Amino acid sequence: MSSTVSAPPVSTPPRRAVFPFTAIVGQEEMKLALLLNVIDPKVGGVMIMGDRGTGKSTTIRALADVLPEIEVVADDPFNSDPYDASLMSDEVQDRFNRQEALPAARKKVPMVDLPLGATEDRVCGTIDIEKALAEGVKAFEPGLLAKANRGILYVDEVNLLDDHLVDVLLDSAASGWNTVEREGISIRHPAKFVLVGSGNPEEGELRPQLLDRFGMHAEIRTVKDPALRVQIVEQRSEFDQDPQAFLTDYADAQTELQQKLIQAQQLLKSVTIDHDLRVNISQACAELDVDGLRGDIVTNRAAKAIAALEGRTEVTVNDIQRVIVLCLRHRLRKDPLESIDSGYKVNKVFSRIFGLPDPDEAAHLNGAVR
Incomplete structure (x- = not known):
C-alpha cells in the first residue's frame, strides 16, 4: 500500500508590521x-x-x-494608472489608445x-x-x-x-x-x-x-x-513585543487618517485663497529677499493643502501662519556657510504684514503673565 505525501500549501509571508x-x-x-x-x-x-x-x-x-x-496596470513596471492617461507610461498609453484591456491590480x-x-x-x-x-x-x-x-x-x-x-x-x-x-x-x-x-x-x-x-x-x-x-520608549517597546496587538489599538485612528487624506485630496481643487492673502504672501517673500517665485507658489499650495486637510474650502491667515516658515526658512540662506533660519525672521515679517502681534512682544507678554 503506497501513500502519497502532499506538499505543504504555499503561503505568502505576512507583510512586515510598520509602526503606525x-x-x-x-x-x-x-x-x-x-x-x-x-x-x-x-x-x-x-x-x-x-x-x-x-x-x-x-x-x-x-x-x-x-x-x-493605488490601482496599477498589473504587468507594467512603472505603476501606471489603468484609467488616467497622464499617469501612464508611453507603452501603456499606446495600449490604452488601441483600446486594449489593461489588467488592473491594487498595491x-x-x-x-x-x-x-x-x-x-x-x-x-x-x-x-x-x-x-x-x-x-x-x-x-x-x-x-x-x-x-x-x-x-x-x-x-x-x-x-x-x-x-x-x-x-x-x-x-x-x-x-x-x-x-x-x-x-x-x-x-x-x-x-x-x-x-x-x-x-x-x-x-x-x-x-x-x-x-x-x-x-x-x-x-x-x-x-x-x-x-518615556512615552516614546514605552510605545516602541510595546510595538516590538507584540506588533499586531499594537496595530489593532491604532487601527481606528489609522483608518480615520486615511479617510481624511482621501477627502483632502478630493477637496483640494475646490479650495480658494483670497486675493489679499496672496498679495500678503508675495509681500512677505519680497521683504525676506526670497529669490524667484518658488516660495510664493509653495506657500500658496501648502496653505490650500492644510485647509483641505481640515475639511475647509477657504484658506485662513492661520493656515498661512502654520506653513509659511516650513515653505520659506530654507530660501533665506544666500551663503552656503550660513545656518538656516529657525523661523524667527519669517515669523517676524509675517506678523507685521498680516497685522498680528510681534512674536517678541507676544513672548514678553506671556512671560509677564506667568
Missing part, C-alpha cells in the same frame, strides 16, 4: 510637512534636517503605510529607499544597447525612479549625495518624467513621486541652489521632556 503614523509622538513639523505633500505632491517634497535617532525613517515608512492603496503606495552609494544607472535605469541594436527593441532596465512612480522616494543623508544625483532627483520630481538617453536611443517613463530628503546638519547642508528646490524644510530636534521620552 498616528502613534508617533511629537515631531509635529515633520508630520505636517509630509501630510501636506501627500495631499498635494506639487508642493515639491520636503527636506527634513535634524538629530540622529529622531524617527525620520520610521515616520516616512509609517506615512507610506497609512496611505490608501500599497511604493516607498523606495535610495541608498547613499547608488549610481546614476541604479537611480534612472539603463538601456541595453546591444539588445536594442541587435533586436531593434528598446530594452530598458527600470531604476529606482520607476519603482517610486506614484509613491514616495526617500533619500537619507541627502546632503552627502553627489550634487549631480540630487539634481537628477529634483528634475524628475518637478517634471514628473525620467528620461534616459544613450547612444542616440532615448526612453522616458513617468516618475511622479513625493521626494523626501533627510540629513544631519552636522554633516553639512545642501547648497542653497539645491535646497531651494525642495518645497518645504522641516527641522526636528531630540525630545527634551523626560515624560515624553
